[in-house]
Amino acid sequence: MSLVDAQIPVLKDQALWSSRDNSSLFLYGGRRASNISLDEKVWKYGVQEGKWKVQETSAVPVRYDGGVDVDVPELQSAYWLGGYQDSSTTTAITDSRRVYATRLVEFNTTTGEIAEFEAPVTPVQDGALVYIPVGEKGLLVFLGGETPSMINGTNATMAVNSWNYVQVYDIASGSWYNQSTSGSVASRTQFCATVQHDPASASYQIYVLGGADYHSQDVVTDVDYLSIPSFKWYNAAGLSEGRMTLSCQAYGRQIFGVGGRLAWADDSDAGCYTMPAFIYDAQSEVVRSAFDPGLMTYSLSSATAADIKASPYPSSWASPALKNLFVSQTNTTSATASPSPTSSSGGGSQSHAGAIAGGVVGGVIGLALLLALGYIFLRRRHRAVPQTEESLPVATGSWEKAELPTSGHTVSEVSGEAAASELESEQPMTRHELAGGNEPVYELDAQGTGQR
Structure with a gap:
C-alpha cells in the first residue's frame, strides 16, 4: 500500500x-x-x-x-x-x-x-x-x-x-x-x-x-x-x-x-x-x-x-x-453455425445477405425460364415427334424448396404468375415464382449480424 x-x-x-x-x-x-x-x-x-x-x-x-x-x-x-x-x-x-x-x-x-x-x-x-x-x-x-x-x-x-x-x-x-x-x-x-x-x-x-x-x-x-x-x-x-x-x-x-x-x-x-x-x-x-x-x-x-x-x-x-x-x-x-463477424463488418452483413439471397433466387428463376423456353421451342419444332422417355416432362408437381430465414417476417407463397415479396434488403426486390419439378431446390443461408 x-x-x-x-x-x-x-x-x-x-x-x-x-x-x-x-x-x-x-x-x-x-x-x-x-x-x-x-x-x-x-x-x-x-x-x-x-x-x-x-x-x-x-x-x-x-x-x-x-x-x-x-x-x-x-x-x-x-x-x-x-x-x-x-x-x-x-x-x-x-x-x-x-x-x-x-x-x-x-x-x-x-x-x-x-x-x-x-x-x-x-x-x-x-x-x-x-x-x-x-x-x-x-x-x-x-x-x-x-x-x-x-x-x-x-x-x-x-x-x-x-x-x-x-x-x-x-x-x-x-x-x-x-x-x-x-x-x-x-x-x-x-x-x-x-x-x-x-x-x-x-x-x-x-x-x-x-x-x-x-x-x-x-x-x-x-x-x-x-x-x-x-x-x-x-x-x-x-x-x-x-x-x-x-x-x-x-x-x-x-x-x-x-x-x-x-x-x-x-x-x-x-x-x-x-x-x-x-x-x-x-x-x-x-x-x-x-x-x-x-x-x-x-x-x-x-x-x-x-x-x-x-x-x-x-x-x-x-x-x-x-x-x-x-x-x-x-x-x-x-x-447459422458460422462464426460471428467482427464489429467492423457487422453493419453491412444483413444487406450483403439480401444481395446474395437475391442473386441465388434470380439464378434459379433464370435457369427455370431458359428450360421452359427451350422446351416450348423444341415442342413447336418437333410437334410431330412422339414423346420419348428422354423428352423433357411438363412440370406438374409442386416446387419444394428450403426457405431462407427472413428475420422474423412472414413470407406468403403465391403462384408463379404473381409477384412474391420474400426477402427484406436495403433495396426492394421483386421476384417471380415458377413451378418446377419435384426436385428440391436449396437457397443459400444468409449471414446475419452476429453478437459480440
Whole structure:
C-alpha cells in the first residue's frame, strides 16, 4: 500500500472505468467529500506504475453527480448519463442551484477523449444504465430514475420515472427508443443492476437488486429481472437484507453486491451491515455464503424459459428499427453455425445477405425460364415427334424448396404468375415464382449480424 498524492481529489459517487487491457483506471464524475478545492479533470491511474495523473482531453470534461454509468471495455468506451452539477462538483456554482445534464457522455478508454451526444431521456438522476451486446456495437438500456421539474434552479421537485418502459440507445446509429415493458416490478431508486445471458433462449436478463421506495423511503430486498428481447419483468427471490446506494458486478452467474446503506439516511442512522459485500446467485436465487468460481454458466428457470419461448417479443415495438435489431439478430444466429463477424463488418452483413439471397433466387428463376423456353421451342419444332422417355416432362408437381430465414417476417407463397415479396434488403426486390419439378431446390443461408 502507498499514500495517495494529496493533489488527487477526494470524491464520492464517482465512476471508475478500466481500459480494455486493464492497464489503466479512469476516475470520472462524483462530488467532493470535504471542503477542498475541486477540479473537473479526468484522472488516470496506471496499474503498473501505481501512480495517478491527469488525463489530457481535447474537450473540457464536466464533473456530474447523481448520474449513472456503464463501462464497456470491449468497445474501449464508457458512458455516463444524467446527474447534475452543484457547488459540490464545480467551483463555478457557489449557491444552492443544481444544473442537470442533458447529454450522454462517452469516454474513450484508449485515447482518453470525451464526446457528448443527444439524450432525450435527460434530465434525469439515479436509475441504472447497462450494456447489451446486440447489434453492430451494442445497446445501452436505461431504467428507473427520477426527472426534475427544472433543468437549472433550486428546490426542483422530482417525478419518479415509470417502470412500464425503458430507454434503449443503439450505439451504432445514435438512436433512442422508448420501449414499453410488461410484467410486474416494484418501482425503486438507488438500486444496482447487472446483466446475465441465457444462451438457450438467446435472451438477456437485467437484474435489479435492492434500492428504496422513493416516496416511503423504505429500503427493499426485492430482486427482479427484465428479460430482453421480450421486455418482460419477472420476480426472483429477494436479498437477505435490504440495501440502497449499492454497487453490483456479475461474475458468471454470481452477482457481487458491494457497499450501500441499510436505511435512507446520511448519518449513523443509515445502519451498519454485517458484511460489506454479498453474493447473489442469479440462477438458484439465493444469497451465497462463499464465492464459487465454478458457477459460470447461467440458465433461466424452466418456467421463465417456457414463457419466453411462448412470447419471445413484446406485443408492440417502439420502432421497426429496434425490432430489426432483435428479430434479425435472433433468427440469423439460430440459422447459422458460422462464426460471428467482427464489429467492423457487422453493419453491412444483413444487406450483403439480401444481395446474395437475391442473386441465388434470380439464378434459379433464370435457369427455370431458359428450360421452359427451350422446351416450348423444341415442342413447336418437333410437334410431330412422339414423346420419348428422354423428352423433357411438363412440370406438374409442386416446387419444394428450403426457405431462407427472413428475420422474423412472414413470407406468403403465391403462384408463379404473381409477384412474391420474400426477402427484406436495403433495396426492394421483386421476384417471380415458377413451378418446377419435384426436385428440391436449396437457397443459400444468409449471414446475419452476429453478437459480440
